[in-house]
Amino acid sequence: MIAVRLLCWLAFVHITGIYLFTRGFLLSRLALPNKSREEQEQWSRFATHKRAVLLVIDALRFDFVSDHPPDPPSPNHHNILTLPRELTAAYPQHSFIFNAYADPPTTTLQRIKGLSTGSLPTFVDIGESFSGSVIQEDSLLHQLGSSWTQGQFSGVAFVGDNTWLSLFPTFLDHNLSYPFDSFDVEDLHTVDSGNQWTLAIGHGLGVDHAGHRVGPDHPVMRAKLEQMNTFLGQLVRIIDEDTLLILLGDHGMDQTAGVLLFRRLPYPYPPKLLPKTTFPGERLPHRSIQQIDLVPTISLLLGLPIPFNNLGSIVPELFDRGDSNVNEALELNARQIKRYLDAYRASASGGELDVSDAPSDTRVSALFAFSRLSLSTCRLTLIGGGLLVMFTGIVASYALYTLLGNSGGDRKQKLEKIGALGSVASGFAYPLVRDYLDGVHAHHLILFGAALTSSLTLSLTCKPRFTFDIIKSTPVLLILHTLCFASNSFTIWEDHIVPFLCLTSLVPSVLIGFTAPTPRLRNRILGFSTLFAVCVRLMMLSTVCREEQHPNCTVTFYTSSTSSAPPVLALVLAPCHGRTTFWIFEWIHSMEWFGDVGNMWLRNGRTMVARVTVMLVIFAGLAFWSAIPVCLDIQRTERLKSSHFKSPDLDTQVTVTLLGFANAFGSPYLILWSIFLSVVWLCMQLTGQVVLGLFTVALLAYLEIVDSVRDVWGLYQAYSKGFASTTHPSNLNLDGLPLKREVQFSEIVPLALLATHAFYGTGHQPTIPALQWKTAFVLVSSVRFPYSQITVILNTLGPYFLAGLAAPLLALWNFPPFLPSSPSLPVSHQEDVVLSVLRSCLGLTTYFNSLLLGSAVFAAGLRRHLMVWKVFAPRYMFSALEMGALDMGVLVGVWGVWRTSAARKRGIEGDRRGGTVRNWSGEG
């Protein structure tokens, strides 16, 4: 199993490169344990309220509460949550509606962290979005907690999303905490009736769930918002004069809604301090703040110290009470930020932070200084190391790829040498260089050394020869695709670029198709090329537009951009079987035709269908495949010998016809592929299933094209040989030819592009909001640890996994099986098969590794770019995920090939004993 070992090693190199780069590149902020400990009266001077109710409604967009919603207003989400604006109109001195900007990443966990600590969120935490870890930094709740122990304040009551509980397990008053997966109105009443709390937090997920499941343009959303409105009305009636009510959306699109409601102190508007922005589509601008600005504001309004790590600045108009309080509050805020930055600079990884020239009393300079943190030397070292590992990984796999193509006799022993050499040689160097590399840990260096030395060893052992052929076969399309990541526009429009490149990659085959010597080959190549092109174009019709593509893009994956129901066309087109039934059930469910009882039945029914299907496919399918891994049928006919065949020892002539022999490797492997296809199929939404079907058709068409093109080359070779040895070309039989079967890199490029195209076609974009969270509930009805994650991952990365799994098909499809009569040994033949498969797998990983390197290089190079966290960094992260999915698929694929060929060999040998094989025929 050289191939499997080799691919495992390659996956290790990829993961090392990704790990090192990610550690260096992504903003992993140091959590300082410091707490703000100041004399209480300094802060309490600003206090205006005794209590606060922080009501967070997940994904509440600004236009939901705006008094001037975009024109035309949507009947399902505009002008429904009207209470805030009614109150603002009635009491303009007591209420305040604003736009709140949330920093990316806008996932719930990140926003909760930002809202409580006032710090910038980091990307590294995204992986923990399902299960948050305890916040150690100073936060609003920490301050409240420490004041509570001093007896000045009461506890914190909490209702709603249980992420809060996992983040602040100690500070929430457990007697007053009611964590629920979704928002329940009644329970907040019981909390409100009590009076022993200072801060009450409510976090409702209902709107977010409705938005994810059916989109904002759905009657469910209207019902949800109406419910919120009623609840808000009750809440406003209940709370007393001393209570500050903050209604907040934690993440929306760009701008979330925020409302502050005061019952007590009026405040004037100083107009010069107010930056205003307009929500897209609205007519009037509104006051806008950063979301984390609420942290110091609430702290001061409650008379609490501002949390130590806060980077937000206070909302000035709330402190403008005529006695120059604004300046004092701002000063306090600025001093706190300065203290934080000083502490950060003094800490281990703050060496590069140098803000001595800039007075850090403004938010801008603080943010600027903060962003400079990512430039520390340690990070640059890790970035460089990661990039180097990725690069040597590419060189090594390409060297191996060319070596396998050169088909030298000694390649086996060379492959044997590889695995061990590098990984031993590292580690020792660490003590020597530790002084020079500040902040780089030992395991980083060991990983780096292992990956680098083994890659270099492999490259040197393989000795790739740089000939004119390599220059001639420069993969122009791969270079173009990689260079796309240098520009934010090209990265944004990659979903249109990929099919363009994909069809371009087919042009050489089409030109060869025209020159094909026989009409059959010509028709096959041209016909299948047309089929492939049409499939690719049809896949392109399905898209979820990413934010930046508007207004030049219309969503077709769903019925509209604000809904998440499948379009009618997909409902009609989706073939009706178990996996599709699930999503049709889902659609009926969201249409709410059958009332509550029917819905419950539907809900259970669809989960059952999904589970049964998955079980059936995985277990029954794999069992079937491993039991009968050979797709051959043997027809044995006996007939009396005709008179002119005079042979003394035989009376009858036995003709054995093997059906499916020409594709003896390809067809059983395709069955294995289909098993995984059907699992991925289940995780796709209806439109995605249609696209996945087109992907499969395109893939099969492409395999036929590749096969026919190889036949054409083989015929040309045969002709040239035929002319040389003066045999007539018409005597040559196509099937008996030793055709050229080496996988070319230009044959791999369309497969890689097709996989990327399928990723976009199945309703994905390399952005975090585009993930289809809906698919987390395929196997289970609520988020449960492995199943939800697995289905989301399968949904997102399924096309890449399938492409990696399909890489062996390029080598196997119509691979001529050895003829038993020929003297060549079956053992070496089988090795040829595995090595040929390995070559095509290596080609595919090289392609995606180049993309990974490209996206990493440009993300690191453009880390000052405005779009880095919106475009480049997410693209890099998705490249890394793609790489992982691909490695996985390739590994499974090579395992499958090994099994198939072993079983096939056994089968053939068994048959050989059965009778004299005379006639090989048949198509796959």
Next chain:
Amino acid sequence: MPPARARTKKVALSSTASESQRSFFPFFQYASVVGVHVILAGFTALYLPQSTRLFGPLPVRKTDRPQSEFMEALTARPAVTVAWTLAGLCVLQVWWGTWVRKWYFEQNAHGTSDEIKITRAKAKGVWFSRLREAVGFTLLATVVTHIVIVLFGAPLLSHLLQTGLLASTVAILTAFVPALVFGYPSLASDTPVNRLNWIRLFAELSPRNPVERIVVYPAVGTVVGAWVGAFPIPLDWDRPWQAWPLTPLYGSLAGYIIASLAALAVNSLKWLAQEQLRSVQPSTKYKSS
């Protein structure tokens, strides 16, 4: 014609030296006509669409960076720009195609001077029917090109006029002249030579003599230029010239012009080499004997 063409092909296969002695190619005439042709093509692309101003004022556009009057006329109404270019190219390519056809006959002419005259007269006699066939073939190529452009990602249902005009421009730049010169490739089995010739020229991309280079290079250049012309479309520069189908249109024209000049360069190099060979040959023969 088929037997004669078959014979010339055989001759071309046999040896280059005999071909160079036999073939006559009006090089200086070719060079001057290519120059005029290229300049006229550029004029068609850039100055003919300026006359769009004659049909009413241009729509007022609000941009942060205003562009020149010249560019404004080109980008105001993309479909009109393409239509003007196409109209100009229609005239230009008929003129150019007639020249290429003339050189083709002169290159393939052989026999006594009377025979050449008869062939030329015959060719002139069928000029109009040839033109009709070439126009028909170009229309067919337009449809195919349109489909290909859509397959490569052009809008499926909207911008049909723009895509169609672009397709006809590309078709007239690639398919018209070869169809006029060599005759369109038919699928009928009675003229396999013509079809094989087309396959050799446009699928294998291996032209063998000056006239074939004159035809094949610009065709390839047009297609590559149109392909490259699609690149600037996604850039977020918000320039009016990024409108569909202006960039592929100008890309294809630029490719056509550059490839025409490349054909001129290759032809002149080969011609100079042949002249050199011809002038050196007697003396070497003398020396060797």
